[in-house]
């Protein structure tokens with residue numbers, strides 16, 4: 001179902017398959033062939049930040065699962081305690097190599113298109129903080145369950161950068177225009193309870209219960225006739241995905257030009273320093 005545009009790029013082969021288990025250095029995947037449910041655990045320490053290779057691994061894994069006739073649903077979670085994903089690896093944007101910067105953004109676009117449009121049912125079990133790119137992964141799933149006392153949101157403006165239009169579109173599709181407008185301007189990181197109240201997540205359960213809750217909800221999804229469920233998702237999402245598909249090259253160029261600006265580099269450097277200082281306090 002994912003359009004042929006989404007399949008233009010052959011992902012790197014860094015994921016190994018052993019029976020129903022797939023492994024890479026940053027991802028652990030198992031598939032329960034009885035239920036048709038796959039579990040993907042992100043494990044890029046220390047904070048599951050999204051660098052080029054990790055993004056390629058995530059996409060590669062989704063493609064492989066889509067090709068597995070027995071797999072119908074995918075639960076995405078983190079193996080890193082208290083952090084779902086810290087979003088983009090800021091070191092990819094700070095003092096970058098220009099060619100790698102191009103490839104990095106392309107990999108982010110491709111991962112997003114694959115996840116957003118996958119015919120698999122997807123549930124994010126958000127068992128830790130989920131800022132920026134972590135929030136994007138969450139809102140690209142069909143359903144979100146979050147554990148208490150964490151934060152989630154598109155906080156890009158706090159770093160002196162801007163969420164691209166497709167982050168904005170995915171957010172708008174989840175919480176609506178006005179809430180997105182406020183969230184983006186303020187770089188708002190929602191607490192779990194606020195996120196539930198605004199519809200950014202669908203359910204809150206304790207960390208101990210989150211996997212069971214995700215499995216339970218996923219069984220509901222995979223019970224629905226596959227094609228009808230996948231086509232209803234396409235109906236809701238294709239327009240948003242097409243907007244990026246038709247402008248991928250210019251979006252890469254805009255991102256690269258934006259990142260290379262002195263002001264943006266200064267902001268990123270300052271933000272990285274703050275992160276380190278916060279740690280030493």
Ligand SMILES: CCCCCCCCCC/C=C\CC(=O)SCCNC(=O)CCNC(=O)[C@H](O)C(C)(C)COP(=O)(O)OP(=O)(O)OC[C@H]1O[C@@H](n2cnc3c(N)ncnc32)[C@H](O)[C@@H]1OP(=O)(O)O
Pocket residue numbers: 046047049083085086087088089090091129131132133134155156159161162163164254255258275276279
């Ligand atoms: C015309 C317009 C064109 C369009 C332009 C587009 C512009 C770009 C758009 C970019 C889109 C998305 C952006 C992002 O995703 S940016 C990333 C945003 N993420 C964050 O702000 C999260 C920052 N991190 C934290 O808040 C915390 O680390 C945490 C996740 C809450 C975890 O806290 P912790 O106390 O458990 O761990 P901490 O000690 O802070 O971190 C451990 C080490 O990890 C480093 N680190 C944390 N986050 C990142 C990251 N995102 N990238 C790289 N490195 C990160 C941190 O510095 C520590 O490192 P060290 O051990 O000190 O070396």
